[in-house]
Amino acid sequence: MRFLLISLLAVLGNMAYAQTDSTAFHAYLSNKEYKVYLRIDFHHQSIEIPGQELLGPLPGYLGKEHNSFCWPIISAEVKGDKAFLEMVNDYGSEDLEATLTRRNDSIYVLKQGKGSTLKVPNNGKWQKLPATLFFKRE
Numbered sequence: 001m002r003f004l005l006i007s008l009l010a011v012l013g014n015m016a017y018a019q020t021d022s023t024a025f026h027a028y029l030s031n032k033e034y035k036v037y038l039r040i041d042f043h044h045q046s047i048e049i050p051g052q053e054l055l056g057p058l059p060g061y062l063g064k065e066h067n068s069f070c071w072p073i074i075s076a077e078v079k080g081d082k083a084f085l086e087m088v089n090d091y092g093s094e095d096l097e098a099t100l101t102r103r104n105d106s107i108y109v110l111k112q113g114k115g116s117t118l119k120v121p122n123n124g125k126w127q128k129l130p131a132t133l134f135f136k137r138e
Helices: 002-024
Strands: 026-031 036-041 060-064 070-079 082-088 095-102 107-115 119-122 125-128 132-137
Touching: 002 026, 036 132, 060 119
Parallel strands: none
Antiparallel strands: 026 036, 026 132, 036 060, 060 070, 070 082, 082 095, 095 107, 107 132, 119 125
């Protein structure tokens, strides 16, 4: 009987972990300082970019508030609390590799790696984003 109870608790614990893990990278994340956001679903890769539905479902994208410009995420591989990303700007002229790390339930950190620098339009000019950006889950 005791073995059955321990087994049941182990299964329930694994189920709780699986639910947390599968939703960790399905979120809307924002950075208020730079007015950018991430809309992501790395497990189901079901995100369509408004106005760019021709691209089909993707793992997600980085967008700029009040602007249609974005950086589509063309691939995402999740390993624990970290996702390895490949991104391209919506013109297709620049690309980069990045990681998105989940620090806790509400804080995520995007770190740019090899490739181009993330740039977004801001007041008629291109604004370079820092190599490390913090996002909050909304």
